[in-house]
Amino acid sequence: MSEITQPSPVAVSLGAVRPLLLNWRRHVPLLLVAPLLIYMLVLYALPVLAMLLRSLNDPTWTLSHYAALFEDVVFAKTFWITFNTSITVTLGCLILGYPVAMGLVRAKTMAPFILVIILLPFWTSVLVRSYAWMVLLGRHGLVNEGLIALGMIDRPIRILNTPLATQIAMIHILLPYMILPIANALRQIDPSLIRAASGLGATPFMTFRQVILPLSMSGVAAGTLLTFVLALGFYITPAMVGGPRDITLSMLIAQQVDQLNWGYAATLSAVLLATALAILAAARHLPGVGNAFKTSMR
């Protein structure tokens, strides 16, 4: 900084100490981050890694746990249910989320009101929201009573503890994760492009198809991936409102831990984690996804 100016006598006398001081300064950022890094390594990352290692060394070093997965009917079925549920839920969120995102961006005076309705469930815990669906979908719940009152069914039908209940509740829980990135992308569209399109004679539908939809794809991609990855790991909701036989990967892992089958539980965990990471790694290369991810995570 002050290389050009004449060094003061004090600075000269400190000359010998200076490199040391400079070195110390250079490590300040690392010293600030180190406590948290050590904390997280010891209390979270190493425990998770140690657990995952059990998939390879239980009882001795072996790949047999992974090899066994290929012939494992329970695993195949669970993986299929988990994947299938995640796809259904993601599609549901996309279909319901896109119109709301458009409504949110277009609305003027209503915008704060719409935002609160989107954020209120977002701020409520997954447990409470799953409980809300237990109340609504039960045998004597509001949905059954309503359908009977409308004359659509004669007696209560079973909705709670079926895959449908899981899907409805998960869509409800994950919808904000889809809406917010899409709204973010829609907000960044230059309004003059839309005016230009309609000025050139495009119908509102054509403007939507050819201008708005393509320009919002980065938000759609981000919301879809985020929703899908979060859906893969769902545990509480399917356990509470889902069918007793519709077990997701997370539920199977918890079951295996209860039975102290650590090798199997760790193998399933590794598969679940690898699937989530692979999807996110692939997603990083999509344009605009990284950015939208960051904003939606906050």
Place this chain on the structure above:
Amino acid sequence: MILTRLLAASVVGLILFFLAFPIVVVAIVSFSEATYLTFPPPAFGLRWYKAYFNSEDWLKPTWVSLWVAASVVVLATFLGTLAALGVSRLSRPMRIFATGLILSPLIVPGIVVAIGIYYAYARYGLVGMPIAMVLAHTCLAVPFVVTSVTASLAGLDPRLEQASLSLGATPGATFWQVTLPLIRPGVLVGALFAFITSFDELIVALFISGTGAVTLPRRMWDDLRFQIDPTIAAVSTLTIVLTAALMGAAHYLRKRNQA
């Protein structure tokens, strides 16, 4: 034209109804006088709130949850703010490693985190100790503190710090008198998120709370296995109000900070 707009508005309205309705129903049911779950309630009253406030079975987990969440706020805000101050100035490989590790709890499926923590904590006899809940929840809460403080720091004009330093303030004085007041909203938002993350957390609690550190979500979960009596609706409504108030505060702070 008007018809299509009306149609679009009603579609959006219906989806918003779908979002809000379940939560409204829980709130309404919580004021029911009936001894079982039914909607609409035959009569309204505070019966289930009284049941909650008179039950040691519910109040004890509530205190555990509040204590754990408050401790998590202190620990996560301290560690997270320090880290946020350093992370942007790290060398590139170190920065990628640090952000990857710090943000990973947002991406790693909850069950994987939970059983990993259970696996290690059980070996050291930590299961059933409230302090173990604090240690584990801090890891889950810290990403929110780091992202929130980092966002505040990104909006900070570096010339303010430079001016302070060139006017002779020590780095310490510059931090306390210039940097910290400017990033305080970000730190507060991070702290609020940390509180809610811990207060609402269930999956880790299922594995490590044992019998000695039963938190409120864990107590609700245990109760739901046997019955869905309206006490849970009352507890849920109280937690909805608490978290919505805190989140609303966080949202307001962040908006005001951006403006």
